Amino acid sequence: MAAHTPWQRNRALAIVESYRGQRGTLLPILHDLQHEFGFINDEAVPVLAQALNLSRAEVHGVISFYHDFKRQPQGRTVVKLCRAEACQSVGANRLVAHAERRLGVTMGGTSADGSVTLEGVFCLGNCALGPAVMVDDQLHGRVDTVRFDSIAGDIR
Template identity: 60%
Template sequence: MAERSPWAEDRARAIVDDHRAMPGALLPLLHALQEEFGCIDEPAVPLLADALNLSRAEVHGVVTFYQDFRRTRPGRHVVKVCRAEACQAVGAESLLDHVKRTLAVSEGETTPDGAFTLEAVYCLGNCALGPAVMIDDTLHGRVGPARFDALAKTHRAEDPA
């Protein structure tokens, strides 16, 4: 996963300036800010509201409506476990339980060492190869407990010491 910058208003304003003229700019701006900073920091809400002539409530409503937007920074690796019906049919719930036990976190939490954030999602678009797991931007199919453990071990080993 790409290293995320800490919140910087000048950088956020530059991102806003790059996107504000787009039709329906709010969603692309939110994605761009989250890509840069890892989450939608609280100071981004009034900045976006002012730049797009929206109320803070409107911006806040969009941020909180879509599950993809985070209000806190994630771990170095984001683990998404699919809970859609096709994956459930082939063991996604037991895999999710295993991942929770292995990482010692619940959905939406980050491990104490900051290595992993766990998210349960509904459909990764890999229905034929469930249970599906996405770690960072890489999709994995037919993931069972042993395969998840190997993937987690590989990602931990890649982290800087």
């Protein structure tokens, strides 16, 4: 996973400014902020609201609606486990419990040392090969506990 810049208000303002005069820029700006900083800092909400003539509630609503916008820094490695029905039917719930124990972090959390974030997602598009797991951008299918341990070997 790429290293991110620590939150800097001036850098965030420069990103916002790069969209000046364009319409419909909230989503592209949010994507750029997340790409730059790794998450959307709470301090960005009033900055965006003022710059785009939106209410803070509107900005917050967009951020909270889209699951991929993160409000907190993520771990250096992000592990996503599919929780959709197809994967549940072939053992995803057992895999979740195992992953939590193996990585020492609960679903939806980030380890104290910042090394790993464990997320439940509802479909990785690999339904025929469930349970599916994505580590950063690498998709894995037919993941049981033994295979998970092999995949997770270098995470922590």
